[in-house]
Amino acid sequence: MAYILLYVDDIILTTSSDDLRKFIMMLLASEFAMKDLGPLSYFLGIAVTRHTGGIFLCQKNYAAEIIDRVGMSSCKSSAPLVDTKQKLSVSSGVPLEDPTHYRSLAGALQYLTFTRPDISYVVQQICLHMHAPKTKHMNALKRILRYLQGTLHFGLHLYPSSISSLTSYTDADWGGCPDTRRSTSGYCVFLGDNLISWSSKRQHTLSRSSAEAEYRG
Known part of the structure; x- marks a missing residue:
C-alpha cells in the first residue's frame, strides 16, 4: 500500500515497505525531474519532528511570520482563548480602512488551524466578518496573535496506536x-x-x- 500527497511540485510518499517506496520513486524519477529529500521534515510550512513516541507537527515559523507581518513580534502573550463574552457582531466598531489586510491575516490563521485545533473556534469567529471587517474584529484577531505569541511551540502529536x-x-x-x-x-x-x-x-x-x-x- 502506498500514499502520495501532492501539492504542485511538493510530494510526500509513504508506503507499507521500503522496497515499494524505492520502486515508486524509481518510476516517478523515470518520468519527472525529481530529488529525494529524505525523511519528511518540512512540508508547506509544517515542521515534522520525530520522537520516541511518534511524530510532532508544528507551524511555529509560520505563526511567527504572521505575528511579524502585523509588527507584533515583541508583544506580550494573552490569556487562553476562552469564550466568556458575547460573540462578535457585524456592527462591532467602525469599518477598517484596509479590509484586505484583515482578510489576508484571517486566511493565514485558517491555514494555521491545520496543526492548531485550539484556535479553530476563534478563527472561525473572525472569518465570519471577512466581508466587512470592523475595528473590534481586528482587535479580536490581534488577541489571537497575542495568544499565539505565547504558544508558538504548540502543535499536533501523532502516536502509534493499537x-x-x-x-x-x-x-x-x-x-x-x-x-x-x-x-x-x-x-x-x-x-x-x-x-x-x-x-x-x-x-x-x-x-x-x-x-x-x-x-x-
Whole structure:
C-alpha cells in the first residue's frame, strides 16, 4: 500500500515497505525531474519532528511570520482563548480602512488551524466578518496573535496506536450569533488516540432549542 500527497511540485510518499517506496520513486524519477529529500521534515510550512513516541507537527515559523507581518513580534502573550463574552457582531466598531489586510491575516490563521485545533473556534469567529471587517474584529484577531505569541511551540502529536476505531465528539451552542441567532457547531474526531479531524462552523438554519441545535450539530 502506498500514499502520495501532492501539492504542485511538493510530494510526500509513504508506503507499507521500503522496497515499494524505492520502486515508486524509481518510476516517478523515470518520468519527472525529481530529488529525494529524505525523511519528511518540512512540508508547506509544517515542521515534522520525530520522537520516541511518534511524530510532532508544528507551524511555529509560520505563526511567527504572521505575528511579524502585523509588527507584533515583541508583544506580550494573552490569556487562553476562552469564550466568556458575547460573540462578535457585524456592527462591532467602525469599518477598517484596509479590509484586505484583515482578510489576508484571517486566511493565514485558517491555514494555521491545520496543526492548531485550539484556535479553530476563534478563527472561525473572525472569518465570519471577512466581508466587512470592523475595528473590534481586528482587535479580536490581534488577541489571537497575542495568544499565539505565547504558544508558538504548540502543535499536533501523532502516536502509534493499537486502537483502530473512530471516536467523535460534538457540541453546539444555541443562538450564539448576535446577528442571525444561528448556532455554532463544533466537532473533533479521533482515530485511536490521535486527533485527525476537527471543525467549528455556524449552522445554516435557526434552531428553536438547544436540543435541536445539538441534534443538527
